[in-house]
Amino acid sequence: MEQTTIKIEGMTCNHCKSAVETALTELEGVSGVEVDLKQGKADVSYDSAKVTVSDMNEAVEEQGYDVK
Numbered sequence: 001m002e003q004t005t006i007k008i009e010g011m012t013c014n015h016c017k018s019a020v021e022t023a024l025t026e027l028e029g030v031s032g033v034e035v036d037l038k039q040g041k042a043d044v045s046y047d048s049a050k051v052t053v054s055d056m057n058e059a060v061e062e063q064g065y066d067v068k
């Protein structure tokens with residue numbers, strides 16, 4: 001199990017927070033997501049055999065947010 005922190009720009013409210021959480025949680029191999037709205041980041045626990053950080057970045061960008 002690996003952990004990473006994704007820095008995300010553009011989240012402004014709880015809707016944004018849950019959109020990002022849902023998008024990341026839906027990826028196969030992601031087992032835990034904690035989004036910090038104020039700090040603009042998401043802490044993710046994942047299995048690197050099943051999902052990559054760039055998959056996660058893409059999922060966040062698909063929701064309309066920017067990954068730094």
Ligand SMILES: [Cu+2]
Pocket residue numbers: 011012013014015016017
């Ligand atoms: Cu929002």
